[in-house]
Amino acid sequence: MSEVRYSVTEVTVSKGKQATIKVNIDGVDVRIPVAPEVRAYFQDQFVRDSPSALQRKKFATLMHVIRAAYKKGLADGKSSQP
Numbered sequence: 001m002s003e004v005r006y007s008v009t010e011v012t013v014s015k016g017k018q019a020t021i022k023v024n025i026d027g028v029d030v031r032i033p034v035a036p037e038v039r040a041y042f043q044d045q046f047v048r049d050s051p052s053a054l055q056r057k058k059f060a061t062l063m064h065v066i067r068a069a070y071k072k073g074l075a076d077g078k079s080s081q082p
Contacts, residue, residue: 025067032066 019039020031034042046059 023063023066025070030070 017036018033019036020033021039021042023030
């Protein structure tokens with residue numbers, strides 16, 4: 001029997017204006033490209049001089065998810081290299 005191999009490559013091309021959301025993950029500044037309206041909504045929801053306890057809790061939860069997704073993406077990228 002012959003061996004069958006599959007290779008899947010995904011390429012994302014962004015058109016139009018892009019904005020970035022900066023987050024610090026374990027001491028590394030990471031810039032996430034997003035549409036300007038997504039950044040504006042993020043800023044409106046989470047960037048405050050004096051956030052409420054609920055806002056701090058939601059922000060912390062979001063940052064935990066982003067950190068986990070970033071680390072998982074790094075690990076997946078390393079494991080897929082020959």
